[in-house]
Amino acid sequence: MIKLDKVVKSYxxxxxxTFYALKESSVEINEREFVxxxxxSGSGKSTLMHLIGLLDKPTSGEIIVQGRKISQLNDDQVSxxxxxxxxxxxxxxxxxxxxxxxxxxxxxxxxxxxxxxxxPREKAMGLIKRFGxxxxxxxxxxxxxxxxxxxxxxxxxxxxxxxxILADEPTGNLDSKTGGEIMEMLKELxxxxxxxxxxxxxxxxxxxxxxRAIHVKDGAVxx
Amino acid sequence: MSYFLFIVKSAFEDxxxxxxxxFLTSLGILIGVFAVVTLTAMGLxxxxxxxxxxDSLGTNTLFVAPGKLLQGGGFGESSLLGNRFDLKDLNRLxxxxxxxxxxxxxxxxxxxxxxxxxxxxxIFFSSEAFFDISGFEIDKGRFLDKRDIDKRAKVLVAGxxxxxxxxxxxxxxxxxxxxxxxxxxxxxxxxxSKGGGGFGGPDYDxxxxxxxxxGFIFDPDKKFIRFAMxxxxxxxxxxxxxxxxxxxxxxxxxxxFSIVEPTEILSVVNGIFGIMNIVLVAIASISxxxxxxxxxxxxxxxxxxxxxxxxIRRAIGARxxxxxxxxxxxxxxxxxxxxxLGLGLAYAGxxxxxxxxxxxxxxTSVALALGVSSVIGIIFGVLPARxxxxxxxxxxxRYE
Numbered sequence: 001m002i003k004l005d006k007v008v009k010s011y012x013x014x015x016x017x018t019f020y021a022l023k024e025s026s027v028e029i030n031e032r033e034f035v036x037x038x039x040x041s042g043s044g045k046s047t048l049m050h051l052i053g054l055l056d057k058p059t060s061g062e063i064i065v066q067g068r069k070i071s072q073l074n075d076d077q078v079s080x081x082x083x084x085x086x087x088x089x090x091x092x093x094x095x096x097x098x099x100x101x102x103x104x105x106x107x108x109x110x111x112x113x114x115x116x117x118x119x120p121r122e123k124a125m126g127l128i129k130r131f132g133x134x135x136x137x138x139x140x141x142x143x144x145x146x147x148x149x150x151x152x153x154x155x156x157x158x159x160x161x162x163x164x165i166l167a168d169e170p171t172g173n174l175d176s177k178t179g180g181e182i183m184e185m186l187k188e189l190x191x192x193x194x195x196x197x198x199x200x201x202x203x204x205x206x207x208x209x210x211x212r213a214i215h216v217k218d219g220a221v222x223x
Numbered sequence: 224m225s226y227f228l229f230i231v232k233s234a235f236e237d238x239x240x241x242x243x244x245x246f247l248t249s250l251g252i253l254i255g256v257f258a259v260v261t262l263t264a265m266g267l268x269x270x271x272x273x274x275x276x277x278d279s280l281g282t283n284t285l286f287v288a289p290g291k292l293l294q295g296g297g298f299g300e301s302s303l304l305g306n307r308f309d310l311k312d313l314n315r316l317x318x319x320x321x322x323x324x325x326x327x328x329x330x331x332x333x334x335x336x337x338x339x340x341x342x343x344x345x346i347f348f349s350s351e352a353f354f355d356i357s358g359f360e361i362d363k364g365r366f367l368d369k370r371d372i373d374k375r376a377k378v379l380v381a382g383x384x385x386x387x388x389x390x391x392x393x394x395x396x397x398x399x400x401x402x403x404x405x406x407x408x409x410x411x412x413x414x415x416s417k418g419g420g421g422f423g424g425p426d427y428d429x430x431x432x433x434x435x436x437x438g439f440i441f442d443p444d445k446k447f448i449r450f451a452m453x454x455x456x457x458x459x460x461x462x463x464x465x466x467x468x469x470x471x472x473x474x475x476x477x478x479x480f481s482i483v484e485p486t487e488i489l490s491v492v493n494g495i496f497g498i499m500n501i502v503l504v505a506i507a508s509i510s511x512x513x514x515x516x517x518x519x520x521x522x523x524x525x526x527x528x529x530x531x532x533x534x535i536r537r538a539i540g541a542r543x544x545x546x547x548x549x550x551x552x553x554x555x556x557x558x559x560x561x562x563x564l565g566l567g568l569a570y571a572g573x574x575x576x577x578x579x580x581x582x583x584x585x586x587t588s589v590a591l592a593l594g595v596s597s598v599i600g601i602i603f604g605v606l607p608a609r610x611x612x613x614x615x616x617x618x619x620x621r622y623e
Binding site for chain 1: 615
């Protein structure tokens with residue numbers, strides 16, 4: 001479904017020195033998989049996640065999403081791909097503080113270029129009900145708990161019915177009980193909705209949810 | 224909810240969260256729009272006031288004045304001094320057939336003493352035709368008539384303001400004596416108010432009107448400052464002008480007199496106000512420019528503050544143009560907010576001065592104020608918005 005082929009990410013520090021954030025790596029994530037990307041901080045797993053999430057471009061190598069080479073797409077096409085294909089969940093939740101819960105969930109649908117086959121508002125209300133956020137639709141993010149904020153972030157990731165959810169340390173800012181609930185929610189989405197899940201983590205407990213692990217160490221994928 | 228409404232709403236949510244900053248930022252535009260709208264309203268009002276004065280004269284009116292009155296789009300140098308006309312000219316012009324009625328005009332200023340009070344005033348000496356030509360209506364008593372002229376009667380028709388000042392009420396003034404420069408006159412009538420006065424046009428309400436023959440008491444040379452005439456409505460005014468010119472050329476050189484239609488004076492007045500307006504708008508534009516720079520400055524700050532937000536929006540699928548649009552809308556909203564407040568303030572100000580000054584606000588200035596503020600928002604918003612749109616998603620989302 002998404003394939004990173006001999007991808008390198010490097011930054012030129014000066015004329016002679018080049019810093020390799022990610023050395024040549026190849027990774028493939030298949031449909032309906034639940035993958036953990038594990039590695040200590042500074043290992044290059046964030047860089048890998050940004051590349052998989054199409055937020056960053058590789059210095060060399062190719063990213064292929066459903067048979068399409070990303071290097072051949074323009075910025076607008078890549079934006080649309082992020083919009084429709086991937087749902088992001090971040091460690092710091094990354095909700096927009098001035099928007100209500102409902103508006104945050106709906107936000108990706110405002111950027112949709114394709115015509116949606118469903119009413120996003122109805123869908124959002126359905127998701128809010130299903131994941132226990134009823135009554136919070138009009139609340140602002142700073143008025144709800146961390147666990148609730150992360151659930152809102154997951155619903156925002158779901159509104160466009162993506163093929164894949166990419167979660168970067170989704171439990172990093174939560175206590176273990178709430179973190180467990182969030183992981184159960186992701187597991188449910190993978191099993192019931194057949195959504196591909198890729199989580200980036202440094203915690204072995206969290207990584208266990210994945211059916212396959214990709215290990216990143218010293219700026220390279222080590223399997 | 225459409226995307227557009229959504230971003231307008233979230234822009235105003237930002238403003239609500241930082242009211243003081245929003246107000247201070249839009250203050251520049253507020254002051255600029257207030258200045259432009261108020262100044263043009265005053266200019267427009269003045270222009271309308273003067274136009275109305277001339278409009279009441281009708282289209283078939285002509286003036287003959289000494290010197291070159293209108294030259295190269297302005298008032299000529301000798302328009303206020305120069306030659307003065309006499310009875311010979313009057314009789315000659317009376318023989319021009321297409322002139323329906325004619326009056327010579329002269330004036331005398333001095334302190335007028337009435338029963339209650341005294342006031343510095345001016346008497347216009349004219350024939351009975353003047354009332355028709357100027358479009359006066361009588362309120363109490365009567366106008367001058369031909370017998371008053373023939374008898375050199377010491378009678379005056381008063382403007383309502385001066386009559387009230389000197390005698391308490393308009394009715395009180397009728398048949399009373401008024402003394403100007405030791406000459407005693409009887410007031411035979413009071414005209415209806417022509418309104419206004421003080422700016423540009425003559426304040427007829429504060430004048431007296433007497434027979435031109437009586438005016439010779441103050442002027443042994445028996446001279447007039449100008450003639451006013453009404454032509455037959457069915458006759459082309461330019462052909463009448465030619466006839467009047469021929470009559471005048473028998474005695475005067477071409478540059479010693481002018482034949483003027485009120486519409487010509489009006490176009491000169493319009494020209495002067497046009498230039499005045501441009502100058503006013505140019506001055507006020509400076510404050511709009513400063514306001515625009517203020518908006519640009521705060522928009523750069525906003526882009527820095529919202530780097531993370533831009534990163535989030537880009538991550539979930541916003542395109543560069545979506546971000547560009549969002550920040551431009553915010554700048555325009557800020558600018559229009561200032562413009563609308565300035566407009567409101569200007570409207571209040573205009574209502575406040577209207578009793579004393581003929582200020583007048585039209586739809587054009589409202590549209591212009593809002594249009595100009597939107598344009599300023601776009602112009603000064605586009606650079607910060609481009610900065611936001613060109614942020615790298617990965618760097619923006621890492622930004623803390």
